[in-house]
Amino acid sequence: MKWGVLHFPGSNDERDTIYALESVLGYHARLLWHGDRNLADCDAIVLPGGFSYGDYLRCGALARFSPVMEAVADFAKSGGPVLGICNGFQVLCEAGLLPGALVQNRGLKFRCVPATLTVENNTTAFTLGYEDGAQAVIPIKHGEGCYVADQSTLAEIQDHGQIVFRYTSNPNGSIDDIAGVCNREGNVVGLMPHPEHAVDPLTGVTDGQPLFRSVDQWKQAA
Amino acid sequence: MGAPVTKATNYRVAPEVTRALGLEHGLTDGEYDRVVEHLGRTPTFEELGVFSVMWSEHCSYKSSRVHLGRFPTTGPRVLQGPGENAGGIDIGGGMAAIFKIESHNHPSYIEPYQGAATGVGGILRDVFTMGARPIANMNSLRFGRADHEKTPFLLGGVVAGVGGYGNSVGVATVGGEAHFDAGYDGNILVNAFTLGIVAHDKIFRASAAGIGNPILYVGSKTGRDGIHGASLLASSEFKEESEQMKPTVQVGDPFTENLLIEACLEAMAGDDIVAIQDMGAAGLTSSSVEMASRGGVGICLDLDKIPLRDESVTPYEMLLSESQERMVVVAKQGREDNLREIFERWGLDCVPVGIVTDDGRFRATYRGEEVASIPVDALTDAAPAYNRPIAAPDKPAGEALDLGAIKEPTDLTATLTRLLASPNLCSRAWIHEQYDCYVGANTLVRPGGDAAVVRVRETGGGLAMTTDCNSRYVELDPYIGAQHAMAEAVRNIAVTGGRAAAMSDCLNFGNPEKPEVMWQFSRAIDGMSEACNFFGTPVVSGNVSFYNDTLGASIPPTPVIAMVGLVKDARTTATIAIEKPDQIVVLLGSGEPELNASEYLSVVHGCTGDRPPALDLEAERQLAELCARVIERGHVSTAHDLADGGLAIAIAEMCIAGPGIGCDIDITVADRFDTALFGESGARVLMAIDADGIDSVETEAAELGVAMTRLGSTGGTRLRIAAQGAMLVDAAVNDLHEAWSTALPKIAAGA
Numbered sequence: 001m002k003w004g005v006l007h008f009p010g011s012n013d014e015r016d017t018i019y020a021l022e023s024v025l026g027y028h029a030r031l032l033w034h035g036d037r038n039l040a041d042c043d044a045i046v047l048p049g050g051f052s053y054g055d056y057l058r059c060g061a062l063a064r065f066s067p068v069m070e071a072v073a074d075f076a077k078s079g080g081p082v083l084g085i086c087n088g089f090q091v092l093c094e095a096g097l098l099p100g101a102l103v104q105n106r107g108l109k110f111r112c113v114p115a116t117l118t119v120e121n122n123t124t125a126f127t128l129g130y131e132d133g134a135q136a137v138i139p140i141k142h143g144e145g146c147y148v149a150d151q152s153t154l155a156e157i158q159d160h161g162q163i164v165f166r167y168t169s170n171p172n173g174s175i176d177d178i179a180g181v182c183n184r185e186g187n188v189v190g191l192m193p194h195p196e197h198a199v200d201p202l203t204g205v206t207d208g209q210p211l212f213r214s215v216d217q218w219k220q221a222a
Numbered sequence: 223m224g225a226p227v228t229k230a231t232n233y234r235v236a237p238e239v240t241r242a243l244g245l246e247h248g249l250t251d252g253e254y255d256r257v258v259e260h261l262g263r264t265p266t267f268e269e270l271g272v273f274s275v276m277w278s279e280h281c282s283y284k285s286s287r288v289h290l291g292r293f294p295t296t297g298p299r300v301l302q303g304p305g306e307n308a309g310g311i312d313i314g315g316g317m318a319a320i321f322k323i324e325s326h327n328h329p330s331y332i333e334p335y336q337g338a339a340t341g342v343g344g345i346l347r348d349v350f351t352m353g354a355r356p357i358a359n360m361n362s363l364r365f366g367r368a369d370h371e372k373t374p375f376l377l378g379g380v381v382a383g384v385g386g387y388g389n390s391v392g393v394a395t396v397g398g399e400a401h402f403d404a405g406y407d408g409n410i411l412v413n414a415f416t417l418g419i420v421a422h423d424k425i426f427r428a429s430a431a432g433i434g435n436p437i438l439y440v441g442s443k444t445g446r447d448g449i450h451g452a453s454l455l456a457s458s459e460f461k462e463e464s465e466q467m468k469p470t471v472q473v474g475d476p477f478t479e480n481l482l483i484e485a486c487l488e489a490m491a492g493d494d495i496v497a498i499q500d501m502g503a504a505g506l507t508s509s510s511v512e513m514a515s516r517g518g519v520g521i522c523l524d525l526d527k528i529p530l531r532d533e534s535v536t537p538y539e540m541l542l543s544e545s546q547e548r549m550v551v552v553a554k555q556g557r558e559d560n561l562r563e564i565f566e567r568w569g570l571d572c573v574p575v576g577i578v579t580d581d582g583r584f585r586a587t588y589r590g591e592e593v594a595s596i597p598v599d600a601l602t603d604a605a606p607a608y609n610r611p612i613a614a615p616d617k618p619a620g621e622a623l624d625l626g627a628i629k630e631p632t633d634l635t636a637t638l639t640r641l642l643a644s645p646n647l648c649s650r651a652w653i654h655e656q657y658d659c660y661v662g663a664n665t666l667v668r669p670g671g672d673a674a675v676v677r678v679r680e681t682g683g684g685l686a687m688t689t690d691c692n693s694r695y696v697e698l699d700p701y702i703g704a705q706h707a708m709a710e711a712v713r714n715i716a717v718t719g720g721r722a723a724a725m726s727d728c729l730n731f732g733n734p735e736k737p738e739v740m741w742q743f744s745r746a747i748d749g750m751s752e753a754c755n756f757f758g759t760p761v762v763s764g765n766v767s768f769y770n771d772t773l774g775a776s777i778p779p780t781p782v783i784a785m786v787g788l789v790k791d792a793r794t795t796a797t798i799a800i801e802k803p804d805q806i807v808v809l810l811g812s813g814e815p816e817l818n819a820s821e822y823l824s825v826v827h828g829c830t831g832d833r834p835p836a837l838d839l840e841a842e843r844q845l846a847e848l849c850a851r852v853i854e855r856g857h858v859s860t861a862h863d864l865a866d867g868g869l870a871i872a873i874a875e876m877c878i879a880g881p882g883i884g885c886d887i888d889i890t891v892a893d894r895f896d897t898a899l900f901g902e903s904g905a906r907v908l909m910a911i912d913a914d915g916i917d918s919v920e921t922e923a924a925e926l927g928v929a930m931t932r933l934g935s936t937g938g939t940r941l942r943i944a945a946q947g948a949m950l951v952d953a954a955v956n957d958l959h960e961a962w963s964t965a966l967p968k969i970a971a972g973a
Binding site (some may be wrong): 020197203 | 381386387390392417475476477481568569654655656657658660661662663664665677793
C-alpha cells in the first residue's frame with residue numbers, strides 16, 4: 001500500500017501527513033509535486049491541508065489547475081481512493097470531484113479547536129474502519145470551512161448518503177453540520193478536520209487512525 | 223517627512239543634501255557632522271538614507287550597546303550567542319535549537335494586522351536564515367486598558383495578523399501571553415518569537431566571504447513599503463501625527479514566505495551558499511552591510527539588477543525598502559545556476575545583484591553612476607554609541623500599601639469569580655484558538671498552560687518555551703521585577719517537565735533620552751544578568767525596543783523573557799489540567815503570599831502597592847529542579863506555576879483546564895484570607911499527584927529542601943477552599959469556567 005501526498009505551493013500539512021502515514025501508521029508514502037503529470041503508481045492519494053497559492057484568490061481555486069490534478073481526476077474516476085483534508089477538500093470541491101463549496105466561517109475567524117464528529121456513512125473508502133454513528137475527536141484549523149451547497153445539491157447528497165461526517169457542535173456555520181462529504185461512489189472523501197493530526201498518542205488523540213486504515217479494507221473489498 | 227515624491231518614471235531622484243535634510247532623516251546635528259567626517263564630503267541622497275537607517279536606534283542599538291555587554295552570553299550549551307540573526311543552543315543528539323524574540327510595536331499600533339503579521343514573518347526569517355526549520359512560534363502582547371476605545375480594534379487586528387501569517391506560512395503558534403494595562407493605551411507591544419531546529423553542522427551564519435563571490439537577491443520583488451520603518455517609525459516617540467506613518471508599515475505575504483522557507487532550506491542543504499541573511503529592518507542596506515561587516519569585506523551592489531514591483535522605484539528607495547520575504551545570499555562562484563534552479567522551482571526570483579569586494583566599502587551603482595560608497599565600518603562598529611545619562615526617578619513608582627485601608631471582601635467566592643473574569647486572568651482561548659497549534663505535528667503541550675512543549679523527533683526529547691514579564695513588578699522595582707520575570711519563566715518551564723537552558727529577551731522601554739528610562743533599563747539588565755548567571759541560562763539573542771512613548775508618556779518597563787528549556791523525554795511532560803479524581807493536591811515551595819503588587823489589589827482595590835513580592839533565587843532553583851525531576855520520572859503529570867492571582871486563581875485554572883473535576887483543599891491562613899487566596903509570591907507550584915506517587919515526590923522534595931504541604935484532594939465538580947474550619951470558596955467548576963471563558967470575547971467585542 002503506497003500513499004501519495006500532493007504538494008502544492010503553499011501546502012503546509014503535507015509533511016505531517018507523510019509522518020502520520022509512515023512513522024505512525026507504517027505505510028509507504030511519498031510527496032507528489034504539483035507539476036507532475038502522473039501519480040507514481042500510488043494506491044491512494046491525499047490532498048493535504050495548507051494555503052495553496054496563499055488562498056489569495058479563493059481557497060483551492062488555483063491549485064485545481066495544477067498539472068497533477070488531471071491525473072488525480074483520472075485516478076478518482078477509475079475508483080482510486082482520494083482524500084482531501086481541509087485545503088485539499090477545498091481543492092476537490094473546486095475541481096468538481098466533490099459537491100458543494102467551502103466559504104468563510106460564519107464567525108469570521110480562524111478556529112483551531114478539537115472537534116467531535118459523527119460518522120454518518122461508514123461505507124466509504126475512508127470510513128469503513130469506523131462503526132456506523134461512531135464519534136471521533138479530530139482537530140479543525142481553518143478560516144474557511146463553512147460548507148455550503150444549494151438546495152438541490154444538499155438534497156442530493158443527503159439522499160445518496162454522501163454526508164460522511166457531521167459536527168456534533170457546529171464550529172463554523174456549515175449547512176446541516178456537515179464536516180465531510182464523498183462522491184457518489186464513496187472513493188473520494190473530503191473533510192475540513194485534520195485526521196493526520198489525530199493519529200499520534202504523543203501529540204493528542206488517535207481517532208483519526210481508522211480513517212487511514214479504512215483504505216486497506218476498501219482495497220481488499222475491491 | 224518632506225522627502226521628495228518620486229515620479230512614475232524610473233530615474234534617480236537626488237535632491238541636494240543639506241543638514242536640514244539630515245535632521246529630517248532622524249540624524250542629530252552631531253551625527254550629521256560625523257557622517258560628513260566619515261565620508262570627507264557631503265553625503266549623496268542615497269548615502270544619507272543609508273546612514274539614517276544604519277545609525278537609527280533600531281539598527282545600531284546606540285543607546286543600549288554599552289549596557290548589553292553585561293548579559294552572560296556563554297555557556298556549555300551555547301552554539302551561537304548574540305550578534306547573528308538568532309541565537310542557538312545544543313539540545314543533544316547533534317541537534318541545535320535556534321531562537322529569538324523581536325518587537326514589532328510601533329507598526330502594530332498604527333496598522334495592527336500587517337504590523338503583527340510582518341513581525342511574525344521577520345522573526346521566522348531570522349531563524350530559518352540560520353538553516354533551522356521553524357517549528358514553533360510564540361508571542362507576547364501588551365494592550366491598553368481592556369475598556370479603552372481602541373483595544374478591541376488593536377486586539378482583534380494583532381491576533382488576526384499573528385494568526386493570518388503564522389497559520390498560512392505553516393508554523394505552529396504554540397503559546398504566548400497577553401496583558402492589558404493603561405500604561406500601553408497609546409503604545410501596544412507586539413513581541414514575536416520563533417524557534418527552529420537544525421543539525422549542528424548545518425547552522426548557517428551571515429558572514430560574507432570570498433572576494434568576487436556573487437551576491438544573490440532571493441524572494442519577493444522590491445516595492446516602496448516600509449521605507450524609514452526602522453529609522454523614523456521604530457526609533458522615535460509617537461506623536462499625534464504618527465498615524466500618518468501608516469505607509470511605513472510593511473505588508474506581509476505568508477505564501478511567499480512559505481515558499482522561501484522551503485527553497486532556502488533546500489538550498490542550504492547543498493554546498494553552494496557561503497552566507498545568507500534576511501532583509502529585515504532597513505532592507506537591502508542593513509542586510510548587505512551587516513554581512514560585509516561580519517566578514518570584514520566590502521560589498522558592491524548593482525541597483526539596476528534589483529527585481530522591482532514597480533519600475534518607478536528609485537535607487538534611494540531600493541536601498542531603504544522594507545518589502546518583506548526577501549533574502550540576500552552570498553554564493554560560491556560558479557554555483558549561481560544551482561541556486562537559481564532551486565529558487566525558480568519554488569517560483570522565486572534569484573538574481574545576482576552584486577559581488578563581495580576587498581575594499582571594505584558598501585558601494586551601490588545605478589545606471590553606471592556610483593550613488594553610494596561608504597566604509598562598512600562607519601555604518602557598524604563606528605556607528606554612534608551613547609552612554610546616556612541615568613537617574614533614578616525622584617519619586618519611587620507606586621504608593622505604599624496601607625493594609626488597614628484594604629477591606630477584605632465578604633464574599634470570597636464572588637471575588638474569585640470576578641478575578642477569573644478580569645482582563646489579565648481570564649481565558650486566552652479567544653486568542654489562541656485563532657492560531658494553528660497543530661501544524662508540524664510536534665506540539666506536546668498546547669497553548670493555555672504555563673509553557674508550551676514541542677517534540678524533537680531527532681532526539682526523542684522536547685523543548686519547552688515560555689514568554690514572561692510582569693511589568694507591574696518591573697515598574698515598582700526594575701531589578702527585582704526583571705528577576706521575577708526570569709524566575710517565573712524558569713518555573714513555567716519546570717512545571718511542564720523541562721529544565722531552563724537559555725533565553726532570548728525583548729527589552730521594551732520608553733525614550734532612552736530620559737534618564738529615568740535608562741535607569742529602569744540598566745537596573746533591569748543588572749537584575750536579569752544576575753539571574754541568568756544564577757539559573758545558568760545565558761542570553762543568546764534578543765532585541766531592544768526604545769521610544770515606546772506616546773505624547774511624552776513612557777510605557778511600563780517591559781523586559782520580556784523568552785525562555786527555552788529541555789525536556790528529556792517527549793513522553794513525560796505535565797500540563798496544568800486536573801484530569802482525575804482522588805489525586806492529592808500539594809503546594810510546593812516556600813514563597814510567602816503578599817498583597818503588594820498583586821493582580822487582586824489592582825482589580826479589586828484599584829491600587830498597585832509599592833514593591834513586588836520578595837524573591838528567593840535559591841528557592842526558585844531548587845523548586846524548578848524538583849518539578850523537572852518528578853515529572854521526568856513519571857511521578858507527576860499535573861503541575862501549575864502559581865503566579866498572577868495567587869493560590870485561588872491557580873487551583874481554579876487547574877480545575878477549569880480539565881474535564882471539570884473539582885477539588886477540596888484546606889489552607890492555613892496566617893493573617894488575612896485575601897492574602898492567602900490571592901496574594902502573590904515567587905517559588906510556589908501546585909501539583910495534583912496520584913496517591914501512589916506522593917511518597918516519591920515527598921522524598922525528592924525533602925532531598926532538595928523544598929517545602930511540601932498537602933492541601934487536599936481532587937474530585938466532584940466543585941472547587942472548595944476552606945481555612946480554619948471556615949469555607950472561603952465554594953463554587954461549581956462549570957460556573958468558574960463560564961466566567962473565565964466569556965470575558966475575553968466580550969473585551970474583543972468592545973462589550
